[in-house]
Amino acid sequence: xxxxxxxxxxxxxxxxxxxxxxxxxxxxxxxxxxxxxxxxxxxxxxxxxxxxxxxxxxxxxxxxxxxxxxxxxxxxxxxxxxxxxxxxxxxxxxxxxxxxxxxxxxxxxxxxxxxxxxxxxxxxxxxxxxxxxxxxxxxxxxxxxxxxxxxxxxxxxxxxxxxxxxxxxxxxxxxxxxxxxxxxxxxxxxxxxxxxxxxxxxxxxxxxxxxxxxxxxxxxxxxxxxxxxxxxxxxxxxxxxxxxxxxxxxxxxxxxxxxxxxxxxxxxxxxxxxxxxxxxxxxxxxxxxxxxxxxxxxxxxxxxxxxxxxxxxxxxxxxxxxxxxxxxxxxxxxxxxxxxxxxxxxxxxxxxxxxxxxxxxxxxxxx
Numbered sequence: 472x473x474x475x476x477x478x479x480x481x482x483x484x485x486x487x488x489x490x491x492x493x494x495x496x497x498x499x500x501x502x503x504x505x506x507x508x509x510x511x512x513x514x515x516x517x518x519x520x521x522x523x524x525x526x527x528x529x530x531x532x533x534x535x536x537x538x539x540x541x542x543x544x545x546x547x548x549x550x551x552x553x554x555x556x557x558x559x560x561x562x563x564x565x566x567x568x569x570x571x572x573x574x575x576x577x578x579x580x581x582x583x584x585x586x587x588x589x590x591x592x593x594x595x596x597x598x599x600x601x602x603x604x605x606x607x608x609x610x611x612x613x614x615x616x617x618x619x620x621x622x623x624x625x626x627x628x629x630x631x632x633x634x635x636x637x638x639x640x641x642x643x644x645x646x647x648x649x650x651x652x653x654x655x656x657x658x659x660x661x662x663x664x665x666x667x668x669x670x671x672x673x674x675x676x677x678x679x680x681x682x683x684x685x686x687x688x689x690x691x692x693x694x695x696x697x698x699x700x701x702x703x704x705x706x707x708x709x710x711x712x713x714x715x716x717x718x719x720x721x722x723x724x725x726x727x728x729x730x731x732x733x734x735x736x737x738x739x740x741x742x743x744x745x746x747x748x749x750x751x752x753x754x755x756x757x758x759x760x761x762x763x764x765x766x767x768x769x770x771x772x773x774x775x776x777x778x779x780x781x782x783x784x785x786x787x788x789x790x791x792x793x794x795x796x797x798x799x800x801x802x803x804x805x806x807x808x809x810x811x812x813x814x815x816x817x818x819x820x821x822x823x824x825x826x827x828x829x830x831x832x833x834x835x836x837x838x
Contacts, residue, residue: 476521477530477540482512485554486540493562494551501525505563600771603764604667607756614750615668615707617719618699621685623669623708624677625765632713634694638729640718645731649743653752663715666753667772668707669765675758681708694729696720707755710765711772716751723747 479499486494492503501508508525515521524530528542528549535541540551622632647661656662671678682700689698696717700706709716721728722735722743737744756768 474515474523475530475532476515476518476523477534479512479514479520479522481534482522482540485559486551487554487558487562489550489552491562493554493559495559600768603760603768604754604756607760607764609670609755609757612665612752613755615666615753615755616750617716617747618723619703619705620666620668620707620709620713620716621681621700622713623710623765623769624681624684625710625762625769632688632695632717634692635729636714637695637717637721640714641721641735642728642730644718644722644740644743645728645735649740649746651742651746653745654742663751664712664772666709666716666751667711667756667768668709668753669756669758669760671706671708671758673704673706677762678706678708678758682706694727696724696726699724707753710756710769719743719747719751 482496483498484496486496488494488503493505495502496512499511499514501511511525512522513524515523522530524542531541531543531548538553542549542551650656650661650663652662652665669677671681673679673682685700686698689695699720720726722737725734725736727734737747760768
């Protein structure tokens with residue numbers, strides 16, 4: 472059977488991909504969100520006027536009657552549709568604005584967090600972060616079970632967690648298995664970041680406030696795992712990696728998935744069962760830590776994502792400020808800095824779906 476192809480001339484101009492990217496084709500050159508696509512369009516060896524794919528994707532059929540192009544890479548598929556007049560320029564401008572904000576250096580971000588820390592360089596911001604973690608750390612890494620965790624009210628600019636992102640993480644675990652740091656995997660291999668938590672109690676104002684805000688958030692938003700802190704006088708509030716903890720709770724409670732058929736299940740995933748039953752190694756900070764320093768640490772943990780974490784034998788933590796951060800996808804980078812509502816929108820754009828709050832996916836065009 473002949474490999475599907477498309478006429479090169481039919482692909483010229485502006486397109487919008489199903490994940491929201493702005494695509495521009497000029498000759499063989501392809502730019503996505505204003506960035507050149509290495510290699511551009513791939514032409515048929517037998518006919519240089521016909522296109523067989525780009526990147527890892529292969530074209531699947533002729534352009535449909537409604538102007539869509541389908542590209543596939545194994546089970547993954549994306550659609551392109553013709554852009555409206557001015558749409559690509561508008562999307563690139565919007566994308567640049569978001570990424571410029573997301574790319575604010577650690578120094579600039581630090582000076583807008585809490586009371587302002589007056590740092591003058593990215594390395595200095597990381598040094599401050601390390602100093603604060605060391606100052607308030609209550610001991611070596613502690614295994615903490617996700618059922619004992621709620622978000623700290625200072626995280627995500629007090630907007631709470633994104634339901635869509637919690638389910639996105641759970642969906643990735645369900646499809647790819649749990650990537651365990653304890654079993655030797657690294658962040659670049661898909662392992663989770665180290666959770667950073669504040670040990671709280673029902674006797675403190677910040678602890679009660681965080682717990683009750685989480686109770687209200689769960690009650691108001693179907694789809695989150697159920698509230699699991701009833702009757703617990705000691706619990707933990709997440710300054711970093713809060714979505715990950717609640718994704719684990721979806722498996723703990725065998726909750727209904729948003730984008731998988733049926734309920735989340737541990738199944739035969741031994742690493743996931745280990746994380747749920749024994750907990751995940753976490754940095755635990757004292758609840759004496761003041762609000763403005765919690766805000767700083769929360770902000771910096773997201774901005775410092777992709778950097779190397781060193782964990783000493785005594786549990787001392789050091790986030791490397793001497794080398795550049797590891798590269799990450801734009802989706803991961805943006806997921807670290809958007810507020811809850813913006814993050815939910817980003818996840819839905821990435822997956823090409825919308826969801827009603829009963830948990831049922833809404834079928835829509837992949838545009």
